Amino acid sequence: MQKVIVILGQTAAGKSDLAVKIAKKINGEIISADSRQVYKNLNIGSGKITKKEMEGVPHHLLDVANPKIKFTVVKYQKLAISAMADIVKRGKTPIICGGTGFYIDAVTKGIIFPEVPPNIKLRKQLVTKSAITLFLTLKKLDPQRAKTIDAKNKVRLIRAVEIAKALGKVPKETEARLPFNFIKIGLYLPTAKLKNKIEKRLLTRIKMGMLNEAKKLHKQGLSWKRMEELGLEYRFMALYLQNKINKKEMLEKLNSEIHKYAKRQKTWFKRDKEITWFDASKLKTYVIINVL
RNA sequence: GCGUCGGUGGUAGAGUGGUCAAUUACAACAGACUGUAAAUCUGUCGCCUUCGGGCUACGAAGGUUCGAAUCCUUCCCGACGCA
Numbered sequence: 612m613q614k615v616i617v618i619l620g621q622t623a624a625g626k627s628d629l630a631v632k633i634a635k636k637i638n639g640e641i642i643s644a645d646s647r648q649v650y651k652n653l654n655i656g657s658g659k660i661t662k663k664e665m666e667g668v669p670h671h672l673l674d675v676a677n678p679k680i681k682f683t684v685v686k687y688q689k690l691a692i693s694a695m696a697d698i699v700k701r702g703k704t705p706i707i708c709g710g711t712g713f714y715i716d717a718v719t720k721g722i723i724f725p726e727v728p729p730n731i732k733l734r735k736q737l738v739t740k741s742a743i744t745l746f747l748t749l750k751k752l753d754p755q756r757a758k759t760i761d762a763k764n765k766v767r768l769i770r771a772v773e774i775a776k777a778l779g780k781v782p783k784e785t786e787a788r789l790p791f792n793f794i795k796i797g798l799y800l801p802t803a804k805l806k807n808k809i810e811k812r813l814l815t816r817i818k819m820g821m822l823n824e825a826k827k828l829h830k831q832g833l834s835w836k837r838m839e840e841l842g843l844e845y846r847f848m849a850l851y852l853q854n855k856i857n858k859k860e861m862l863e864k865l866n867s868e869i870h871k872y873a874k875r876q877k878t879w880f881k882r883d884k885e886i887t888w889f890d891a892s893k894l895k896t897y898v899i900i901n902v903l
Numbered sequence: 904g905c906g907u908c909g910g911u912g913g914u915a916g917a918g919u920g921g922u923c924a925a926u927u928a929c930a931a932c933a934g935a936c937u938g939u940a941a942a943u944c945u946g947u948c949g950c951c952u953u954c955g956g957g958c959u960a961c962g963a964a965g966g967u968u969c970g971a972a973u974c975c976u977u978c979c980c981g982a983c984g985c986a
Contacts (some may be wrong), residue, residue: 622941644941645941646939646941646942647941652952657941681938681939682937682939683940684937684938684939684940685936685938685975686938687938688938706964710941711940711941712936712940713936713940714940717938721939723937724937724938725938727938728938729938729973734939742944756937761935761936761943761944761945763944763945764935764936764943764944764945765934765943765944766936766939766940766942766943766944767937767943767944769939770938770939771937773938774938782937783935783937784937785937791956840939840942841941841942842940842942842973843941844941845941846921846941867930868941869941872941874932874933875934875936875940875941876941877932878934878935878936879935879936879940881934896926
């Protein structure tokens with residue numbers, strides 16, 4: 612079975628570097644698994660790899676979407692699968708690299724999503740309702756799904772109602788493993804080191820002109836509201852540029868929010884027992900190569 | 904030295920006689936995750952617990968009271984004002 616290497620882990624763990632090194636050693640091509648790097652012009656703030664850092668290794672699924680329009684897991688899944696097929700056809704090894712756990716699972720576990728595309732009109736209407744109302748609506752439509760859903764999470768409730776309205780009920784979660792042998796490599800840093808790296812990286816990004824990037828995005832028509840929605844760097848830069856917070860608050864908030872995000876990533880990946888973990892601060896590339 | 908205001912859990916900051924282990928926010932920790940996933944949401948957060956409850960706590964020591972973080976006295980510390 613065709614081998615596909617997956618490099619995952621928390622933000623700032625050093626995944627991109629490792630992916631490039633491995634790609635060069637084994638004649639691979641990289642498929643990014645990052646829900647923000649898919650967008651064009653979200654470069655510094657999303658930590659997108661630069662042309663130079665790619666060292667000639669082809670990267671896929673970067674800059675494939677317009678930031679004004681919401682990208683989705685399903686789009687990612689489709690694009691990633693065809694990228695994998697394409698890479699394999701050319702006799703190379705795909706290397707999936709990124710920190711968006713949901714995207715990675717969509718591909719590696721072959722999650723089958725209900726074929727109900729987002730219904731913007733319906734969502735607009737549902738957003739105005741309270742969580743309790745949404746929950747009761749769902750319960751009427753699909754008592755089974757209501758049993759396990761997080762009754763306080765409006766985003767989840769809205770999607771469930773959306774599916775239930777279209778299909779009558781929410782189909783049972785199913786997976787269909789793709790004919791690939793996914794080898795999952797997890798990269799982690801001890802908490803203190805991670806925190807330190809996040810702080811340093813943030814200052815570097817500011818120096819690199821991250822704020823100008825945000826200003827430019829807004830000039831190009833990206834609304835503040837949408838920018839806030841993009842989270843982390845973009846969210847707090849948007850707040851700062853609107854004078855809703857000052858620079859100090861922006862930096863402080865960002866550090867703690869990025870740290871929280873890293874925690875969420877850790878929680879997500881913890882469930883996946885197929886991952887082999889390595890301490891990024893002690894890692895030698897050849898160790899990984901041997902594992903592969 | 905005199906006077907005023909204040910000292911509350913990791914931090915900020917409510918509470919001014921019982922319903923207070925103490926609102927809330929932040930931090931911290933744990934978790935969820937079916938087309939927004941850097942999003943969205945949940946739980947724990949003095950100590951012990953057989954999860955019923957038990958114990959110690961609101962600067963310190965005394966006191967008043969059936970009962971005090973809350974009132975009184977003294978002391979310690981801080982800010983400000985007057986000397």
